[in-house]
Amino acid sequence: MGSFNKTAAAWRAVMGIFASAQISGTVYAASPDHHEFEATLEAPYRGEKGEAREFVLNFAYPDATDPATVAWRLELTDADGARLQHWYGEVPFYGKPVVVRVPWDGRDAQRKALDNGHYRIKLLATTGEPLLTRTPAGALEQRVEQVLAGADLRIEQSWDVEVGTPARPVMPVFKALPVGSAGEALAKSAPATGGLPYTVYFGNLHSQTNDSDGGGAIASCTSSQAAQSGQYGPAAAFPYARGKGLDFLMTSEHNHYFDGSSGTNASATPATAKNRYAAGRSAASSFNSANPGFLALYGMEWGVISGGGHLNIVNANLLAAWEYNSSNQLLGDLLTPKSNYSALYTTMRERGWVGQFNHPDTSDQFPVGSTVMGYSADGDEVMVAAEILNTSAFSSNTSETETSRSTYEGAFNKLLERGFHIAPTSNQDNHCANWGASYTNRTGVLLPSGQALNEANFVAALKARRVYASMDKNSQLIFTANGRVMGERFSNSGSLNLVANFANSAGRTASQVRIYEGVPGRNGTVTQLAATGSITVTPSAGAHFYYAKVTQDDGKILWSAPIWVTQGSGGGDTTPPTVGASVSGSSGTIALNATASDNVGVDRVEFRVDGTLKGSDSSSPYSLSLDSTTLSNGSHSLVTRAYDAAGNSTNSSAVNFSVSNTSGGTLVERIVNGSFEAGSGSWTATSGVITSSASVAAHGGSWKAWMNGYGSAATDTVYQSVAIPAAATQATLSFWLDVITDETSTTQAWDTLTVELRNSSNAVIATLGTYSNLNAPGGYTQKSFDLLAYKGQTVRVYFKGVEGSQVATSFVVDDVSLLTR
Incomplete structure (x- = not known):
């Protein structure tokens, strides 16, 4: 999403010639300061030569109350940037989203059908207050051009389109890296792919819940929610994302919402704000403990659109704030002055925090001194990523088919040229309760194979910039230079071999590949170096960065993290170690x-x-x-x-x-009738718990252990005694759990399920996990625990459900397993 900040006077001077497309400060003052004008472009990627297509322009300004007009220009260019066709428009705007459809017949302005090849369609748009008392001057094209030229903010969106059947690029042979927790297990027993010992984890680094302005119920969600009024919180977001196949989710709550207001709540107390943030961090930690193989991240989205822009702080253990209540008490843990990005970067460096530039815009965001997107050494150290593509923040789509998307490639390139060492990300900025489900886009993060997926290792990977952005969750783009992986910085002498390693597990192929180059700190322009999957060059002396961009045959795009190279001037060190x-x-x-x-x-x-x-x-x-x-x-x-x-x-x-692996052996299942398909055989349970009732689905088959769900006070149990061999080298308990609740609280655990180990006297040896009504919805999720510490013992694997006196919560357990080796 774009952002801007301007005065009415400046715009009225510009808009005197444009009666129907003027912008005034009142438009922005009427809206909360984290909302902004949005413009997106939908462009079908593939089409035959001469085939007609339709471009769709979407304009929105959530919560704006004043009338406005959108002025826009759409142009089609060839690969060298030469204009082939163009369109102009003015659209009245009254706060509700506006859709403009632009038909294209596949021809240029001279009515000639375009040749086979790749072209670019670009939208430039701005919005403002209609000046109803003035007479428009000039033709439509003239008015729009003058308005765009004078606008402080111009949102630019562009996409490549393919005409006919251009030649496909030759791509390097590359076998995809292992993916997620299952891939990590495989990586431990398989050779590293292409000499790259990494596992890829896919997820979403930008979303909200009802701790700020997100968590809206899908059926009614069309925008951000009033402060802390959404239906769902972090405890719902994490299992939902896990159920949708993500490996990680960050809930990034607006830092100035923890007082219960989008402005300043003068009656709020510091404890209220600080405790709610701490509770979010605790919810993430608890979910991680109970769900190995998934990473729940809880952080903040710092800043305001009208005062410099948004950025995420991924691993902040304290609430950074600038608001004070009427008693002059800071409504947070740590003072970070509003809109002072230089000071924020220093604070982040001192505390080991890392950040991501959110939906960056080149107009007026992230200033340091008087420089927009200004560089500082502290900022360069802590800002590890920038969004390069997002789906609509207010999408309620749950089938991964959202068509409204925004790109920030120009801002990403500008940050690189400023000198920032950032990797690209692609997120969903979910405000509705569809965390990770609106589209197929993901951020890919590379962890060394063998490392656990936890916050510390994940942040280390972000700091190493081993990250790429993808519109396709089935795709990988691993960029290397002389065998060094993307994100690295190194000195070089002689030639440099750049390789864009691409793979897709669903049969998609590369339609285009581009390798780009730039100079950090030059404040110039990123340029295309090659249109091939690999190239060997000898850079000029000095600092350079390179990154790859691949467009698939379905139009979905991937961007790699850059590699930063300092090239020697020749005659340098040639002595090997x-x-x-x-x-x-x-x-x-x-x-x-x-x-x-x-x-x-x-x-x-x-x-x-x-x-x-x-x-x-x-x-x-x-x-x-x-x-x-x-x-x-x-x-x-x-x-x-x-x-x-x-x-x-x-x-x-x-x-x-x-x-000499002497402690090997085959895996042995110690649980009998773990699927419950033999009824209650081998289990001891409260009457009626083990059931084939069709009222609640089993994970597999028809039988399961269904505890509670009565809507009245009750305790249900089910357990089985198992012996863990003293010589065991592995002992892993796993089961599938579905939590179904009528509770509406997002903060109070009224009903609980504990997973315990007990001895033969029924004394509790260990509590492995605790789940509650807060873990619903989400369907079945698998839980697993390492029991090797209990080898040589006979233990009861014990499930205990405790329900309160009023509202029903069901805990359904199925497919229990205890494997030993």
Whole structure:
């Protein structure tokens, strides 16, 4: 979404020639300061030569109360930017969304059918107050051009379109990296793809709940919600996103809403604001504990549109605020002056927080001093990402088919040229209760295979800028330079091999590929370097950045994170490092070790086992831990490779070592009748709990354990005794849980299910997890727990549901499993 801030006087001077498309300060004063004018463009990507298409222009200004007029220009250009066709318009605007449909017959202005190839359709739009007492001057085209030229804000949206059957680019051969928690498990036993030891996690880094202005019920949601009035909170958002297949979701609540107002609530207390933010962080932490393999993030969207723009703070453990109540008490934990981005960046650096520029606009956002999108060293350190494409913030679509989308590629490029080291993201800015469900777009984040998906590791990946943006959740774009992965910064001498590694698991192919280059801190223009999947160049001396953009054959786009390269001037360091290798251990955790030295300094050491990259270390002593169970028993070989800052590298001699996994074995199921399809056999349960009733669905089959749901005070239990072998090397309990509730509270856990381990005397040994009415809705979700600490014991796997006295909540458990090895 775009944003702007301007005075009526300046616009009236510009708008004197444009009676029906003028902008005044009153338009903006009438709306909450986090709302803004929106303009989006829908353009069908593919079409035959001469085939007609329709472009759709969508204009909206949520909560605006004054009449306005939208002035717009739409133009079609060729690959070199030459204009082939154009359209102009003025649209009266009274607060409700406006849709303009522009037919195109597939021809240029001279009525000639366009040749096979790729073209660009671009929308430029602004909005303002009609000046009804003045006479319009000039023709429509003249008026619109003058208005656009004088506007402080001009929203620009552009898309490529394909005509006919242009040649497809040749793409490098690339096998997709493992994806999500299932892919992480696979990565532990399979060679690293393309020498890249990473697992990709997909999710959404921008959404709201009823802690601010989101969480609106799907059936009635068309805009943001009044402060803290939405139906659903974070406890509903996280299971919903997990159920939609996301690996992570960030609920980014407006930081100035925690007083219960979109403005300033002078009667609010600091405790109210601080406690609500802390409760959101706690909800995320609790969900993560109960749902390994998914990452719930709770942070804030800081700032206001009318005063510099929005940015997310991903990992803030405190509420940053600027509002005071009538007793001069700060309504938050930490003072961060409104619209002072330079000071905010410093605070973020001091506290280890990282951020994302949200729906950035080049007009007046993120100022440092008098410079829009101004660079600062602190800002460069903490701002790790910027949105490059979002779906409509107020979409209620739940089938991933939303057509209204906004791009911010121009702002992304400007931030790079300013000197920021940022990666692109694609999010949904959900205000309705459809977290991650409005479209197929995702942000992809690369974690080293073997690392747990938790906030610390995730933030480390963001800091490394191992991130890409995709309109297709089935696609990957991993950009490399001389084997270095996107997000890295390094010095180089000699040639530079840039590779756009693309893969799609649903059969889509690349229609276009572009590799772009720029210079950080130049404040110039990002330019296209190549239209091929790979290219080898020798950069000029100095600093450069490069990134890749791939358009699929269905028009969906991916953007990689940049790679930043400092090219030497020649005649520099050409001496390679020296490196040696050694191995300690043959089972369990094996230590891979290296010694390395260089005349200037060692940049990193890579560890390859049997030719497969297992990881790297950039600090001495150089080492890497390896799980022996990821290798077969027998002889293996380690080779280490050391790099210096100039790109020189050396391999060590091969070191042979043996693996002896003596504690292996097949997995054994210890739970009997875990699906309940044999009725109550092997289980001890409260009467009626194990049932085949069709009133509630089973996860599989027809039987399940259905606890509570009476609407009156009740306690239900179901348990089974199992013995965990003393020699076990693995013991994992898992089950599927569905929580169905009539409760409406989003903060109070009235009804609970505890998952416990008990001994034969029925004493509680451990409480593994606690769930409540707050975990609904979302359907069945799988829970799992490591029970290896209880090997050698006979335990009761014990489920206990406790329901309050008034409103019904059902806890449905199915497909219980305890696997040991």
